[in-house]
Amino acid sequence: MRGTLVIMRRELFSLATSPFAWILLSVALFLNGVLFTAYIQLLDGDVTWALRFALGESLAFWALLVFLPPLFTMRMVAEEARSGLVEYLLTSPISDAAVILGKFLAATTFLALFWCSVPLYGLVLAGLGASPDWGALLGGTLGAILTSGLFVSTGLLASASTSTPVLAAFLALAFNLTWLALPLVTELLLGGAVSWLARVFSGGEGLGGASLAAAGDWLQRLVGTIDILAHFQKSFLVGLLDTTEVVFFLSWTGLFLFLAVRLLETRRWR
Amino acid sequence: MIDATDLTKCFGPLVAVNGLSFEIGRGEVVGLLGPNGAGKTTTLRMLTGYLPPSRGAVTIAGLDVLRSSLEVRRRIGYLPESVPLYGELRVGEMLEFHGQLHRMDRSRRRERSAFVLERVGLTERRTQRIDNLSKGLRQRVGLAVALLADPELLILDEPTSGLDPLQRMEVRDLIRELARERTVLVSSHILPEVEAVCDRVLILHRGRLAADGRPADLVRELGGTGHLSLTAELGPDTGQAAELLRKLPGVASLKVVDASQAANAGEEPINHPSLRSFELTGEGELAAVVGELARDRSWVIHQLAWQRATLEELFASIALDMNEALLDGMAPAVAPLAPLAPTAHTEPTAHTEPTTPTEPTAPTEPTTPTAPTTPTDPDAPGADS
Numbered sequence: 001m002r003g004t005l006v007i008m009r010r011e012l013f014s015l016a017t018s019p020f021a022w023i024l025l026s027v028a029l030f031l032n033g034v035l036f037t038a039y040i041q042l043l044d045g046d047v048t049w050a051l052r053f054a055l056g057e058s059l060a061f062w063a064l065l066v067f068l069p070p071l072f073t074m075r076m077v078a079e080e081a082r083s084g085l086v087e088y089l090l091t092s093p094i095s096d097a098a099v100i101l102g103k104f105l106a107a108t109t110f111l112a113l114f115w116c117s118v119p120l121y122g123l124v125l126a127g128l129g130a131s132p133d134w135g136a137l138l139g140g141t142l143g144a145i146l147t148s149g150l151f152v153s154t155g156l157l158a159s160a161s162t163s164t165p166v167l168a169a170f171l172a173l174a175f176n177l178t179w180l181a182l183p184l185v186t187e188l189l190l191g192g193a194v195s196w197l198a199r200v201f202s203g204g205e206g207l208g209g210a211s212l213a214a215a216g217d218w219l220q221r222l223v224g225t226i227d228i229l230a231h232f233q234k235s236f237l238v239g240l241l242d243t244t245e246v247v248f249f250l251s252w253t254g255l256f257l258f259l260a261v262r263l264l265e266t267r268r269w270r
Numbered sequence: 271m272i273d274a275t276d277l278t279k280c281f282g283p284l285v286a287v288n289g290l291s292f293e294i295g296r297g298e299v300v301g302l303l304g305p306n307g308a309g310k311t312t313t314l315r316m317l318t319g320y321l322p323p324s325r326g327a328v329t330i331a332g333l334d335v336l337r338s339s340l341e342v343r344r345r346i347g348y349l350p351e352s353v354p355l356y357g358e359l360r361v362g363e364m365l366e367f368h369g370q371l372h373r374m375d376r377s378r379r380r381e382r383s384a385f386v387l388e389r390v391g392l393t394e395r396r397t398q399r400i401d402n403l404s405k406g407l408r409q410r411v412g413l414a415v416a417l418l419a420d421p422e423l424l425i426l427d428e429p430t431s432g433l434d435p436l437q438r439m440e441v442r443d444l445i446r447e448l449a450r451e452r453t454v455l456v457s458s459h460i461l462p463e464v465e466a467v468c469d470r471v472l473i474l475h476r477g478r479l480a481a482d483g484r485p486a487d488l489v490r491e492l493g494g495t496g497h498l499s500l501t502a503e504l505g506p507d508t509g510q511a512a513e514l515l516r517k518l519p520g521v522a523s524l525k526v527v528d529a530s531q532a533a534n535a536g537e538e539p540i541n542h543p544s545l546r547s548f549e550l551t552g553e554g555e556l557a558a559v560v561g562e563l564a565r566d567r568s569w570v571i572h573q574l575a576w577q578r579a580t581l582e583e584l585f586a587s588i589a590l591d592m593n594e595a596l597l598d599g600m601a602p603a604v605a606p607l608a609p610l611a612p613t614a615h616t617e618p619t620a621h622t623e624p625t626t627p628t629e630p631t632a633p634t635e636p637t638t639p640t641a642p643t644t645p646t647d648p649d650a651p652g653a654d655s
Binding site: 003006017018082083085086092093094 | 318320321340341346348352353358373
């Protein structure tokens with residue numbers, strides 16, 4: 001645990017002293033601010049909805065959520081593999097898990113800093129006399145941090161798999177986008193494929209088509225269980241802190257961190 | 271302190287380290303020698319637990335390196351060849367980070383880092399960013415980091431590579447000083463350095479242990495010989511000088527060098543009719559013996575230089591012998607026992623190493639070319655019959 005904190009502190013120091021991280025953060029904050037102003041204007045001053053847009057209901061929100069973590073994590077393991085620092089860390093008296101966990105906490109903390117800017121909008125608006133939906137606002141912030149953590153974990157996994165940071169970012173981004181788009185893709189596929197297959201096979205009996213439709217249904221439900229968007233909107237956006245949703249995000253994060261630790265270990269014999 | 275048994279590491283089809291076994295006692299200063307690609311770094315990485323061996327095991331201070339990995343890592347100060355450091359940190363911050371990893375408390379961190387910086391001569395660079403330091407200074411920061419936790423065992427992989435001669439000397443002195451208090455294992459391919467610092471050397475060649483012992487003993491045992499070069503005006507002895515020198519005790523070989531060529535090295539282009547140069551090899555106090563002879567025969571010595579046998583020559587001879595051994599191993603492939611030949615032959619030929627260098631001691635040169643073939647030839651038919 002102590003090793004984790006030591007690593008985390010050093011990573012945060014690195015982020016805090018790297019111009020790249022600050023530039024990224026300022027661009028994101030600027031973008032978010034401009035968009036929020038636009039939402040308010042477009043919605044004729046509906047504060048609650050503007051905040052919902054800023055946290056979870058807009059494409060820009062999800063784009064930031066997907067793009068930022070890989071950019072922060074891409075160098076974390078890949079660069080150290082290249083510079084030989086992995087050898088230093090893995091021969092230091094800390095566990096491999098502490099190395100990954102420390103990096104994870106550092107990147108997530110930095111991103112949390114960014115998402116905490118949105119409740120500030122709420123504060124400002126409250127100061128101006130509006131009454132934002134605090135439950136939804138804080139829930140959405142927590143959700144954004146948890147989702148960032150999940151994408152940080154996939155980012156670290158990608159970073160541990162290669163020694164080229166850009167490739168790590170690309171891999172993580174591709175993975176995150178695929179995951180987010182999975183429900184959409186299955187729906188499109190199933191909508192087209194199932195009806196086509198049903199038409200072909202139900203020439204005589206209706207039986208084949210029915211079982212195919214059932215299989216499609218089952219697949220859709222399966223994809224639905226890992227649908228990040230749905231999980232996010234179901235709980236956090238309505239201001240409801242549902243432990244099952246929290247566990248959903250945390251357990252996937254844990255899985256990817258575990259895989260990243262394993263992958264880091266294999267660096268020894270690769 | 272270190273106990274390695276049958277250490278073997280394969281990278282795919284390549285066997286980087288092959289059946290390495292050795293023991294290093296507490297307080298020893300050992301040099302790990304070998305040409306590039308001999309398996310030095312791989313060996314050190316296995317000792318520190320960074321690479322798990324394909325076969326064999328290592329214990330350090332009685333602890334298995336893989337099973338009690340963290341415990342072992344706490345006892346080792348390891349400086350990898352690439353000197354990995356966080357460039358964005360200042361020197362002091364890097365030491366602070368390392369101290370925290372080693373769970374040293376604040377006062378001890380402060381005390382040790384001041385001590386260690388003083389030791390490597392970086393006290394004034396404490397607040398400088400590591401990225402802005404030169405290669406030599408980085409190397410010293412690496413050493414400071416390795417030393418910080420006051421480890422029982424210090425493992426340094428090529429600590430002097432990329433340093434200028436002066437820095438190299440400093441590092442050498444530093445290592446010698448450090449060696450008083452702890453066990454040190456240094457790898458290098460620069461032999462004089464190892465000779466100067468280590469009480470014991472392990473010579474690796476193609477992943478195998480080719481020699482193990484005190485440098486001086488190894489040199490003597492494996493037939494290391496000294497070099498003597500002599501340039502003198504011989505006067506009336508011009509004709510028979512070579513014969514006289516050859517008869518001296520301890521002379522192994524003699525070569526007459528063209529005097530005019532030898533004189534080129536010096537500035538005076540004297541072309542004295544009786545000026546001759548010789549290159550001798552041999553053991554013992556060759557310089558004194560030759561000097562005595564020169565005095566007795568009243569030769570005018572222009573140059574008399576004696577160079578003791580060095581690890582370097584020994585090393586070259588090991589490398590060459592091993593290559594020959596491999597070639598020898600190939601040669602009997604014509605014989606019926608082909609498939610077993612290569613592996614079976616490398617071992618015995620390694621043992622005959624000490625005898626081969628004694629061959630040139632035969633006083634007459636013409637016989638030497640035939641000599642090496644004779645001992646091996648009778649062996650082969652003898653084994654057959």
